[in-house]
Amino acid sequence: MTGDTDSRTSARDQLAAATRDGGAWPEPWRHAVGPVRDDARRAAVLLLFGVLDHAPAEHVTPAVPRALDVLLLARASTLGHHPGQVAFPGGRLEPGDDGPVGAALREAREETGLDPDGVDVLGPLGELPLPVSNHRVTPVLAWWARPTPVRAVDAAESAHVFRVPVADLLDPERRRTVTVRHARRVHRSPGFLVEADGREHLVWGFTGGVLDALFDRLGWTEPWDRTRTVPAPL
Numbered sequence: 001m002t003g004d005t006d007s008r009t010s011a012r013d014q015l016a017a018a019t020r021d022g023g024a025w026p027e028p029w030r031h032a033v034g035p036v037r038d039d040a041r042r043a044a045v046l047l048l049f050g051v052l053d054h055a056p057a058e059h060v061t062p063a064v065p066r067a068l069d070v071l072l073l074a075r076a077s078t079l080g081h082h083p084g085q086v087a088f089p090g091g092r093l094e095p096g097d098d099g100p101v102g103a104a105l106r107e108a109r110e111e112t113g114l115d116p117d118g119v120d121v122l123g124p125l126g127e128l129p130l131p132v133s134n135h136r137v138t139p140v141l142a143w144w145a146r147p148t149p150v151r152a153v154d155a156a157e158s159a160h161v162f163r164v165p166v167a168d169l170l171d172p173e174r175r176r177t178v179t180v181r182h183a184r185r186v187h188r189s190p191g192f193l194v195e196a197d198g199r200e201h202l203v204w205g206f207t208g209g210v211l212d213a214l215f216d217r218l219g220w221t222e223p224w225d226r227t228r229t230v231p232a233p234l
Contacts, residue, residue: 007065008051012122012143014218015049019123019141025213043135044100045090046071046108047210048119049166050144057165059174063220064166070211071150072194073111074160074201084159084233086194086203088139088210100124100138112161113153118146125214130206139210162196166220169194169203169211175224178204180232191230202233 190212
């Protein structure tokens, strides 16, 4: 038990270290997603890591404990932007929010029903452009110290809410390069195949890129075959 507790504490400490120096992202990755207009809206997402009390990861890796997980949701298919995509809880900043941290916690509560009092905020990461919806997004890194039940609160916003073992995201067999074709151009981005609640999901786009860059920064990424491609589910 002590060893397992130590490994979880180590994972939390590593995540907290990622917020130092403003949580800056690698320049090539940050600029690869493209620019946004001057009128881009500010938004925030919650990268909430915790410890599963059941169903640990199938994949075993020395990088993280099998029970370490991250909270994700599948957006409703009727939404105007990013319909059906897997995402972090989050949304636009509102006037009453206490900056990106306040917005991320509020949106997570509204979308998943979690109790923010059980969340330890580790800190914000660097702001990222999201050109497709003209937003500037601040990922907020957090630790779920006292997890509470979560669900899809509003069916118009979210179809599913689920917790994914991080070790399974790191599994090279579940990694894919996701392709999007525009005329003669092909855009490639990192992706992850996950199973949750009896459904298979593809984590890609902004969410897949953030997870990929964060895992690289933490030294958690395992070598994977980037030639294994899958088309984006547009």
